[in-house]
Amino acid sequence: MSNDPAPGTRAARPAQPLPLKVDVLVVGGGINGTAIAREAALRGLQVALIERHDLAVGASAWNSRMIHGGIRYLEHAEFRLVYESLHERERLLRTAPHLVKPYPLMIPFYRHNNRPAWLLNLGMTLYDLLSMGKSTPNRQILSLDKLRSEWPGITADGLVGGGVYYDTQVRWAERLCVENALAAKAAGATIHTHVSALRVLHSGGTVTGVLVRDEMTGQESEIRADVVINAAGANIDDIPGIGSGQPLIGGTKGTHVLVEPFEGAPKTAVHYEAVSDGRAVLVLPWNGKYLIGATDIFVEGDPALARTDAEEIDYLLEETNRLIPSAGLSRESVVFSYVGVRPLPRASKPGSSANVSRDHVIHDHAPQTAGLWSIIGGKLTTHRSLAEQTLAKILKYLHVRSRTRKSVTRVLPLPGGNTSDWAKFRAGYQAVSTFPSGHVDRLLDIYGTRVTVLEHLAALRPELRAEVTPGVLGAEIANAFEEEFARSISDVLLRRTMTGLTRADYGDHGGAVAEASAKLGYLSNEEAERQMQEYVAEARRLLPPGSETFARQ
Ligand SMILES: Cc1cc2nc3c(=O)[nH]c(=O)nc-3n(C[C@H](O)[C@H](O)[C@H](O)COP(=O)(O)OP(=O)(O)OC[C@H]3O[C@@H](n4cnc5c(N)ncnc54)[C@H](O)[C@@H]3O)c2cc1C
Incomplete structure (x- = not known):
């Protein structure tokens, strides 16, 4: 007979012992x-x-989710940083193909821009030169006709041209x-x-x-x-x-808002110069919706306490409405907002945050x-x-000599990218997965080749194959607690299965996952209930200022 306590009666799982x-x-x-x-x-x-x-x-979570060279840094002559970033971008396309994907961005050239069309064009050309040998396409200059037909939503007022360049996006940073x-x-x-x-x-x-x-x-x-x-x-x-x-540190906070697809929404990301202050505003297709960001405001104090101000939301929405007049975005359009603090070096003379x-x-x-x-x-x-x-x-x-082998991480895949041919792995797994078919693509996008770990867990405990709540399988809960260092419901839902960023019924799905976590023996019933409340409280930080309930359910 097992000495293990019955599921649901255990306290929180004992943590891994700390080393001495x-x-x-x-x-x-x-x-x-x-x-x-x-x-x-x-x-x-x-x-x-x-x-x-x-x-x-x-x-590392509350950012623009771009793996990018940083085309904007070229105007500050940060060529080494852009070169390094562009080459890291290319490496990540190979070492984490399930997470990092090519991502076109369109820059419209407007007469009112502080940066003239020739400068933007030069920037995109330099970007290509600094990333020679890359696998993504080179920049493309667009005719006005093409711009109007392919991005019909953007305002034609003062539009003189545009260009498309490539970076990459990491959907789940x-x-x-x-x-x-x-x-x-x-x-x-x-x-x-x-x-x-x-x-x-x-x-x-x-x-x-x-x-x-x-x-x-x-x-x-x-x-x-x-x-x-x-x-x-x-x-x-x-x-x-x-x-x-x-x-x-001289941190700056950056807010993003998430909105549902809107009238005139662009088919690619748009990198736009804000009319009100000349800063870059990004309208980013993300996870079936649009992420719009980011502000850049000096902050002091604990970054965990940084919050989005209503003015930041208004700024992002107004600039998007200027770019795409049919969008008609208002505070009610915001699904959620998030804020991150950039850990930037403290500048002796701060000036503009964009210059740090x-x-x-x-x-x-x-x-x-x-x-x-x-x-x-x-x-x-x-x-x-x-x-x-x-x-x-x-x-x-x-003074470690025997262990100073060269770094292997330039080519070594991350654990979920452990295949020489991601497309082939993906197709192969789609054919043999034992999980409900509606989950297979989602699992591949989140776990990459580590879907095999979920399969292994489910082979040992077949009940883990079942859906706990839409977007979460039992095997994912087991994987989060057993393999991926999760110790709470929030960890599981916001940073492992990613459910908390795709569904707003936090009480419902949080409750289902808490119950399953107790049933599977990862938490006591009391701990599961307590952590569920904590999860809902943590998720409420995504509520835009002034909102009491999420705009979507
Ligand atoms: C709005 C915004 C947009 C951005 N966009 C991009 C982008 O598109 N592309 C890009 O490449 N970069 C982007 N960045 C920059 C990038 O996200 C950050 O520079 C990077 O994530 C910093 O990582 P970090 O590990 O140093 O810090 P963090 O991710 O903040 O991690 C620090 C960790 O330390 C922990 N910690 C703090 N105190 C303690 C303690 N006492 N004991 C133990 N742990 C502690 C914290 O809990 C935290 O988890 C953006 C940043 C922001 C804010």
């Missing part, structure tokens, strides 16, 4: 922390990552973080979600570890480490013991504290190269 000592301790489970953990583990180092909430709760964490684990790292860094510990000018607390059990302990990487995003100045003196470099800095705290680095900035796009650069510093510091 590692070579490298990474603080922060955003894209940069998870990528550094992956790179360090692949170089043979003993690695642990701690994240105070869940993977991808910060800027959250999953990019999860996959980096999975890759780190596969290489030997341990990943600990809901564990906070309380204080960085040092002795005689050298880092010795971090005092941590498991936020679910309240238990505190020390993890000793030869190297600590502070990848806490816009929070890097806030961890006691960092001791940088001057703040390193989007490049990253790997800040060495030596000589004050040797063995401690803080990651400032860093785009979603450049996470891998940033990690490679960070490891070069760590390995030099540790």
Whole structure:
């Protein structure tokens, strides 16, 4: 007879035990922390990552979801950053083909633009030159006739031409973080979600570890480490013991709104110069709807407390209505909105937020504290190269020779991209999947080749094949808790299955998943009920300011 308690009577699943000592301790489970953990583990180092909430709760989720060179940075002559980003973009198309897809963007040339047509054209040409050898098409200049026939919704007032250039989109940026964490684990790292860094510990000018607390059990302990990487995003100045003196971060918040398809909605993304302030506004087809963003406003304080202001929503809607007069968007059109804080380097003379470099800095705290680095900035796009650069510093510091093999991450697929031919894998899996047919494409888009893990779980427990609620199978819940470091209903729904970003009936689907999680033995009934309430509260942060209920059900 099994000694396991009956399903539904267990407290929250025991967390993976924390290590006592590692070579490298990474603080922060955003894209940069998870990528550094992956790179360090692949170089043979003993690695642990701690994240105070869940993977991808910060800027790594609440962004524009573009893996891009950053055409806009060309006007600030950031050629090296654009070159690096464009090459990382190409690598991700190969290493994560299930998540990162080619994505055309149209730039309309208007007479009122601050940037004249010739400059925009030059920018797109440079973009192509800096990404020579890419797999996506080159830019295309459009005639007025073509523009009017293919983008009939955009205003013809002052329109003198336009062009299309290619970048890529990552529909589920959250999953990019999860996959980096999975890759780190596969290489030997341990990943600990809901564990906070309380204080960085040092002795005689050298880092010795971090005092941590498991936020679910309240238990505190020390993890000793030869190297600590502070990848806490816009929070890097806030961890006691960092001791940088001057703040390193000068964060800016960026809001996006999500709207249903509207009259005159463009068939591709549109990159538009706002009439009111000349900033870039992006109208981005995303997940069957349109994401419009982003604002760029200096903020202070805890980024987790940053909120969208009604004026930001009005600005984004007004600019979209100017571009597409038939859109008629109003606050009522907003399905949800989200805000992220860019962990940008603090500028001595801030000026315009748009002028602050989007490049990253790997800040060495030596000589004050040797063995401690803080990651400032860093785009979603450049996470891998940033990690490679960070490891070069760590390995030099540790004088590790036997383990300094070259980085393999330029070509090594992420766990869900582990195939030489994604289209073939996809077609093959569609033919043999044992899951209900309506779920198969969704599973492939989220888990890539790791659908085989779901199949394996379902083969062991056939009841996992069933749908728990539209958009969630039992196997996905099991996978989230058992394989992907989830410890709560919010983790499962907002950052693993992605249901929380596709359905607004949070109470209903949250309730169904909570009940199933208890039934499957991952949570006690009480814990499931409590976490369900927390999930609804967390999801309510997506409500646009002033709204009490979601516009869609
Ligand atoms: C509006 C907006 C749009 C953007 N658009 C794009 C884009 O389209 N393409 C692109 O490439 N980049 C984009 N970016 C930039 C990119 O998203 C960020 O630079 C990147 O995600 C930063 O990742 P990070 O891991 O450093 O930080 P984060 O993702 O913020 O992660 C930091 C993590 O540290 C954790 N943490 C904090 N304190 C502690 C502690 N004490 N203990 C343990 N953990 C802690 C947090 O919970 C968080 O999960 C955008 C950013 C924003 C805000």
